[in-house]
Amino acid sequence: MTESSVLEVPRKRRRFTAAFKARIVEACQQPGASVAGVALEHSLNANLVHNWIRTTRQQTAVPEIPAFVPVPMTRELSPATPQHQVADPIRLTIPHPNGPMVIEWPASEADACRSLIRELLA
Template sequence: MQPSRRSYSKSFKAQVIQECAQPGASIASIALSHSLNANLVHKWIRVHTHKSAVLQHAFIPLPVPVAAASSHAASSNICVEIQHPRGTVKVNWPTENAAACATFLRDLLR
């Protein structure tokens, strides 16, 4: 008879993944502190990262203030802030190179 597999709640997995995302965190030591195999924790992180990446590829419409839309001097940069489990990515890009910015962001979010 094979031993049954243990199952873990989504909240527990999220807690372990969050601990691993902290700067300087050791996945092996965090896994050990929860009596888990490090390979299992790595799998949870991969699955979580994949799900996050799928969600990040959605189109998000941004409202443009009326004053900014009518003013040519309102902003000469594209400013984007992207949340990631390992930190925040901030991008400032000149508006005259918007196509290059779109290509950069597309590659970054893959």
């Protein structure tokens, strides 16, 4: 009897450059392209390509801007303040991704300021 033995060489894990991954993801996003088809063309596993697509979406995702942002008030106006006194302006600081927005409003026009805030938050 003759026995033959086959030695299997362990497969090395393939490494792909970021540019190659970007080309594959872009090819998958073309109209009419399927992820499985693109993967087969490049001898890749479709699940691996799906993983690259998910990773790309997560890296390029823009965080959502919250619908409601608390507005810190510098001071509270009391209704007992007489109208003839000159009061400090109402100062609103609104956080924004490009930097805080500061709005100064005359204290005598507090009702109009309140209406503006209601419209902005509606």
